[in-house]
Amino acid sequence: MTVEAVSLDDYFKGSDETVDFVKVDTQGAEVLILQGMEQLLRRSNEIVMAFEYSPRHVSGLGFTGGDLLDAIDSHRLKMFDLGMGGPEVRRIQAVKRQSLEKRFSATSRWFTNLLLVTGRQDLIDEIAAQPLP
Numbered sequence: 001m002t003v004e005a006v007s008l009d010d011y012f013k014g015s016d017e018t019v020d021f022v023k024v025d026t027q028g029a030e031v032l033i034l035q036g037m038e039q040l041l042r043r044s045n046e047i048v049m050a051f052e053y054s055p056r057h058v059s060g061l062g063f064t065g066g067d068l069l070d071a072i073d074s075h076r077l078k079m080f081d082l083g084m085g086g087p088e089v090r091r092i093q094a095v096k097r098q099s100l101e102k103r104f105s106a107t108s109r110w111f112t113n114l115l116l117v118t119g120r121q122d123l124i125d126e127i128a129a130q131p132l133p
Helices: 030-035 038-043 055-059 065-074 097-103 121-129
Strands: 021-024 047-053 078-083 112-118
Touching: 030 038, 030 047, 030 055, 030 065, 047 065, 055 065, 065 097, 112 121
Parallel strands: 021 047
Antiparallel strands: 047 112, 078 112
């Protein structure tokens, strides 16, 4: 199926608007999404993103999990692991690139959801202060 799409940079072209929150779950197009919102990320000093990390899905479009992490790193987004979802309650934890690369491969069926944050030290501090469930 062909779906018409527009990048966020094109959508906001000519505007100085910023965004506070973006939810991305595109079954493998996450690298393309980040590439298409580079200008928006540069001018949005504070942004929170919910993002799926699945090397298996991004490989379907010719990318690697490392390509996705490179794109995240290039915007200095802090990563927090939200897990796969479901009924369990768990603490949101900061996660490092090496941990994700170790846990997930291009052939793994597993994924995790990430909270990506920049410029929101208040939110980062609040996450860190949360008690364990």
